[in-house]
Amino acid sequence: MRKLPRRIRPTAVRALLATGLAGAVVTTGLAGSAHAASTLAGSAAAKGRYFGTAVAANHLGESAYASTLDAEFNAVTPENEMKWDAVEATRNTFTYSAADQIVSHAQSKSMKVRGHTLVWHSQLPGWVGSLGTTDLRTAMNNHITQVMTHYKGKIYAWDVVNEAFQDGSSGARRSSPFQDKLGNGYIEEAFRTARSVDPNAKLCYNDYNTDGQSAKSNAVYAMVKDFKQRGVPIDCVGFQSHFNSASPVPSDYQANLQRFADLGVDVQITELDIEGSGTAQATSYGKVTTACLAVTRCTGITVWGIPDKYSWRSSGTPLLFDNNYAKKPAYTAVLTALGGTTGGGGGGGTATCTTTYARTNVWSDRFNGQVTVTAGSSAITAWSVNVTFTSPQKVSTTWSGTPTWDSSGNVMTMKPNGNGSLAAGASTSFGFTVMTNGNTNAPTVGACTAS
Numbered sequence: 001m002r003k004l005p006r007r008i009r010p011t012a013v014r015a016l017l018a019t020g021l022a023g024a025v026v027t028t029g030l031a032g033s034a035h036a037a038s039t040l041a042g043s044a045a046a047k048g049r050y051f052g053t054a055v056a057a058n059h060l061g062e063s064a065y066a067s068t069l070d071a072e073f074n075a076v077t078p079e080n081e082m083k084w085d086a087v088e089a090t091r092n093t094f095t096y097s098a099a100d101q102i103v104s105h106a107q108s109k110s111m112k113v114r115g116h117t118l119v120w121h122s123q124l125p126g127w128v129g130s131l132g133t134t135d136l137r138t139a140m141n142n143h144i145t146q147v148m149t150h151y152k153g154k155i156y157a158w159d160v161v162n163e164a165f166q167d168g169s170s171g172a173r174r175s176s177p178f179q180d181k182l183g184n185g186y187i188e189e190a191f192r193t194a195r196s197v198d199p200n201a202k203l204c205y206n207d208y209n210t211d212g213q214s215a216k217s218n219a220v221y222a223m224v225k226d227f228k229q230r231g232v233p234i235d236c237v238g239f240q241s242h243f244n245s246a247s248p249v250p251s252d253y254q255a256n257l258q259r260f261a262d263l264g265v266d267v268q269i270t271e272l273d274i275e276g277s278g279t280a281q282a283t284s285y286g287k288v289t290t291a292c293l294a295v296t297r298c299t300g301i302t303v304w305g306i307p308d309k310y311s312w313r314s315s316g317t318p319l320l321f322d323n324n325y326a327k328k329p330a331y332t333a334v335l336t337a338l339g340g341t342t343g344g345g346g347g348g349g350t351a352t353c354t355t356t357y358a359r360t361n362v363w364s365d366r367f368n369g370q371v372t373v374t375a376g377s378s379a380i381t382a383w384s385v386n387v388t389f390t391s392p393q394k395v396s397t398t399w400s401g402t403p404t405w406d407s408s409g410n411v412m413t414m415k416p417n418g419n420g421s422l423a424a425g426a427s428t429s430f431g432f433t434v435m436t437n438g439n440t441n442a443p444t445v446g447a448c449t450a451s
């Protein structure tokens with residue numbers, strides 16, 4: 001697995017050279033580099049970041065909602081579906097249907113998923129608050145264990161603990177059943193439990209009003225510093241970034257992200273929305289985007305919804321798309337800050353894909369090969385890849401694709417199984433077993449064609 005990135009780079013460089021030097025019409029291109037990206041996801045991917053949105057399961061059936069999601073975003077956060085009241089309304093009875101819908105949608109489009117949230121004072125069913133100390137500790141750890149086990153391997157980052165600090169100048173912990181009964185140690189305990197359940201998920205602390213330096217953000221900073229010093233597992237800090245005229249983007253926003261990053265954690269903008277309209281709103285969105293890009297460990301931005309009409313504060317029109325899914329000036333400001341260009345000219349919007357090949361298993365008489373198809377700087381709806389084998393090799397089985405063969409029996413054209421949609425920068429893989437019949441040559445993977 002470690003070897004894969006090393007294989008990717010030379011291939012990508014060759015593709016770029018081919019594009020640039022020969023000026024030929026090629027069907028491959030490196031996401032965001034061969035062409036200026038014209039989507040949020042594609043232009044963020046070109047900068048090594050993700051661009052996500054909060055998603056509500058009950059809107060996925062609305063075609064404009066789903067198509068905007070699929071075209072513009074490569075990460076999702078369930079807006080309410082993973083909260084305690086949604087998944088464990090009754091003690092030890094877990095309901096995952098709505099959250100599963102979002103996760104499977106995301107997986108089918110190779111989008112990242114941010115898990116939100118495991119331990120939070122809000123949207124907490126009444127029974128949790130009624131438990132005694134010992135029982136509450138058991139219930140908290142059980143909740144983390146059950147939910148993280150259900151989604152194990154599918155979550156990029158979990159908001160393990162959400163909003164544990166008070167607003168204002170005290171820097172104190174917020175009163176909650178967890179704080180009041182378990183004391184300060186509950187946060188550490190939650191993170192330790194989380195790490196033991198899914199060691200591959202990034203574990204985040206997430207909060208609001210921590211976006212600039214303040215008593216509250218200083219308190220979170222002190223906690224994260226202490227966790228890092230004592231080896232308490234924490235990987236990231238989420239800055240919700242809910243802004244309006246009373247709470248504008250702080251002037252030290254970037255510096256605040258940077259000081260947390262300097263503690264050795266990733267930082268993420270997790271629930272971005274900015275009330276307003278027109279140029280003023282656009283300017284603030286641009287500032288936030290630029291700040292994230294300026295901080296190496298700022299790994300991505302998530303906005304808290306797609307069209308204004310579905311925002312938790314829709315009257316403030318805080319999002320990037322209007323009620324008809326038209327792109328607002330704020331959208332253009334974000335795209336431009338990400339280095340993207342609006343569709344139309346300049347090659348933006350061209351469907352492209354690239355491939356990488358890996359030999360994933362070897363036996364004495366056969367080997368498995370895997371081809372990963374990655375969409376370029378625009379979302380694609382279909383792809384096709386030719387793979388040429390050397391006689392007397394024979395392919396005995398294939399998976400995760402629909403193959404057709406040329407008359408020689410040596411050239412396989414692989415297409416998607418069913419829906420071939422990939423978000424910009426997103427990947428999918430297909431595989432095959434090659435009976436060597438004495439010839440162990442790697443197959444030749446031809447150009448990737450996308451539409």
Ligand code: G2I
Nearest residue numbers: 079080116122123162163208240242271304311312
């Ligand atoms: O409040 C904004 C966000 C602050 N940070 C944590 C986030 O999890 C939080 O999200 C919001 C959702 O956007 C709202 O959609 O959390 C609210 C609850 O604290 C969500 O509101 C709830 C309503 O209160 C419920 O009445 C409603 O049934 O949304 C539910 C589902 O629509």
